Amino acid sequence: MIESRGAIPFNDLTPRDESARAELEAVARRVIASGWYIFGPELEAFEREFAESVDCAHGVGVSSGTEAIQLALTALGVGPGxxxxxxxxxxxxxxxxxxxxxxxxxxxDVDPETLLMDATKVAPRITPRTRAIVPVHLFGQAVDMDPIIDLARRRGIPILEDAAQAHGARFKGRPVGALGDACAWSFYPTKNLGALGDAGMVTTNDAAVAARLRRLRAYGQSSRYVHVEKGINSRLDEIQAAFLRAKLPRLSSANTRRREIAALYDRHLHGVTLPTRASERDHVFHLYVIRAARRDALQAALRDEGIGTLIHYPIPVHRQAAYVEHIDQAPFLAVTERAADEILSLPLYPELSDADVRRVADAVTRIAARA
Ligand SMILES: Cc1ncc(COP(=O)(O)O)c(C=O)c1O
Structure with a gap:
């Protein structure tokens, strides 16, 4: 146990910037004073402002990223079978x-360099039953979308982007969020744009999809007490929408700081594999994911020095007990399975100081050299 300095947690969501904290407190007071908590002007404004920021005509706020994906699939016509x-x-x-x-x-399976969806691996998995493709812009980096868009268009299959980890990321200069038929966002507090609780959104340029989503998130209502289809309750509260509106203008500078931290890690880390930035993509480093042969020992040694890390993700979905019926897909997923044993996410959040980044990088380098 070398550590005598303060611990470096994997994440820290306490607002450090006094002006940002004061702004959030003012926002809370404004919403409380308004007496309007659900489906009101804050949500309407945030839907418009966020959709505009990703070059989309429509934004539909929902309760979480999970329900954004679920409802977007339904709105795109996906269902049982x-x-x-x-x-x-x-x-x-x-x-x-x-x-x-x-x-x-x-x-x-995924690309061995970026660990993102790989169109050449998608093509053989498509059958006449395939009704949607969901590329995930994981870790803050956009998927190589052109070949996926080509494939989907040729087969007439809609694309739903999962951009829960990629607020502000770009592919060939275009923001993620408008690259497919719809895009699901999470505003879980740790995300690059995070609420002070749960929240999500679907962005789309398809007016019919947006209109259907507005019904699906409100018990399938077309107007009050008129239910034209089966929906659920998936609302983005006024207070969360107001917090998110206050934070949206700071997203770009927060992403710039994330990139600076990533560059600092790149310079100071040795003896491990660094994250790949594929060409023509603006990575926003939701996560800084390295690969190390003796990953578990490295993680334990960092923990002993007070440095928090996580693994995104240690058990691929087809190996989770809840999804055991998909274990027969393992032979298609060799890259995914290997990566799960090697990946490690280092602390990366805008409030992290340069000194802490160097301390983490030096510790990783020293421990990796011992291995
Ligand atoms: C890639 C990805 N998709 C979907 C989700 C689900 O978002 P939420 O936690 O807001 O439901 C998350 C976040 O946890 C995520 O990281």
Missing amino acids: DDVVTVANTAVPTVSAITAAGAQPVFA
């Missing part, structure tokens, strides 16, 4: 949302 192709190295909610929409997940 349909297959949805996605990846197995993702947050489990990508897949639980697919099953909640009544569909079956079909997993495609």
